[in-house]
Each structure stands twice: as structure tokens, then as C-alpha cells.
Amino acid sequence: MLTMNTLEKKINQKKARIGVVGLGYVGLPLAVEFAAQGFETLGIEVDAKKVNAINSGENYIDDVDNKVFARVTKNGKLKAAGDYKDVSKLDVIFICVPTPFTPNKEPDITYIVASANEIAPRLRKGQLIVLKSTTFPNTTEGYVLPILERSGLRTGKDYYLAFSPERIDPGKK
Numbered sequence: 364m365l366t367m368n369t370l371e372k373k374i375n376q377k378k379a380r381i382g383v384v385g386l387g388y389v390g391l392p393l394a395v396e397f398a399a400q401g402f403e404t405l406g407i408e409v410d411a412k413k414v415n416a417i418n419s420g421e422n423y424i425d426d427v428d429n430k431v432f433a434r435v436t437k438n439g440k441l442k443a444a445g446d447y448k449d450v451s452k453l454d455v456i457f458i459c460v461p462t463p464f465t466p467n468k469e470p471d472i473t474y475i476v477a478s479a480n481e482i483a484p485r486l487r488k489g490q491l492i493v494l495k496s497t498t499f500p501n502t503t504e505g506y507v508l509p510i511l512e513r514s515g516l517r518t519g520k521d522y523y524l525a526f527s528p529e530r531i532d533p534g535k536k
Contacts, residue, residue, distance in 0.1 A: 390408075417436060
């Protein structure tokens with residue numbers, strides 16, 4: 364079992380395997396940064412064009428340094444997959460999926476819920492799941508947590524769950 368102390372140790376030693384779900388303007392820069400720091404990083408993306416671009420060494424996000432991107436894809440620290448099959452091999456998983464606005468101007472959490480539904484059957488003890496998508500209060504506890512706990516694992520005991528707001532304002536330098 365991977366406890367928080369052993370997870371922290373793996374992170375400090377850069378032995379933790381990082382996963383980033385959603386490789387858009389938030390997820391790809393995050394994944395590239397972890398890979399650049401030496402972490403084995405897997406990006407999970409449903410858009411096959413993005414998966415193929417990353418695995419071919421093609422950067423599609425302006426905010427990502429092309430030289431850094433080329434280095435981490437060439438050295439194998441950053442890889443992309445179009446499915447969730449390797450989630451159980453990851454130690455930390457960031458959910459960075461889109462939250463478009465509904466007609467009522469509220470975040471549509473459909474992609475967050477779908478990601479949680481894919482992670483839940485692959486969740487294992489000791490993992491840390493971090494929701495980074497822009498959303499309304501209580502999304503983590505009210506939506507993601509119940510989905511993940513359908514796995515039979517308990518938050519705070521078997522795995523860890525957190526929210527970390529995204530820090531990017533698209534279109535603004």
C-alpha cells in the first residue's frame with residue numbers, strides 16, 4: 364500500500380508517476396512541466412489528434428515552450444494515451460478537462476463526471492486525485508468523491524482527493 368508518507372517520498376524522489384487527464388491549455392502545460400522536472404508523465408486525452416500529435420513530438424499549445432516539449436517527448440518522460448487503461452499505474456492524477464458554460468452560465472461538469480467514472484474502476488490505494496478544472500463549489504465532494512468511492516475505496520483512508528484551481532486565463536499573457 365502507498366501511504367501519504369510514501370507518496371510524498373516518491374514525489375520528492377521524482378519517482379511518482381503523474382497522470383494528467385485532458386491535454387488542453389491547462390493540462391498540456393502541466394504535463395510538460397512535470398515531465399520537464401523528471402517525472403514520468405502520462406497524458407490522457409480523448410481527442411486522438413492530440414494524442415497522436417504529442418506522441419509524434421508536435422506541440423499544439425502556444426504557451427508550451429517548443430524546446431522543452433521536444434525534449435520531454437523525445438526522452439519519453441511525456442507520453443499520451445487515448446484511454447484510461449493505465450490509471451492504476453499512476454500515483455497522482457490531475458483532472459484538467461474542459462468545463463464549458465451551460466446556457467445558464469454555469470460550468471458544465473459533464474467531462475469531470477465522465478473522467479471520474481473512468482478513474483473509479485481503476486482507482487487503487489495510495490493514489491492522489493486532484494481536480495483542476497474550473498467548476499462551482501462542492502464539485503469535488505458532491506460529484507467526484509461519490510463516484511470514486513463506488514470503487515469501494517475511501518477518501519482519506521485508501522486514496523486522497525483534492526481540488527486545486529487552475530491558474531490560467533486563456534488569451535491573457
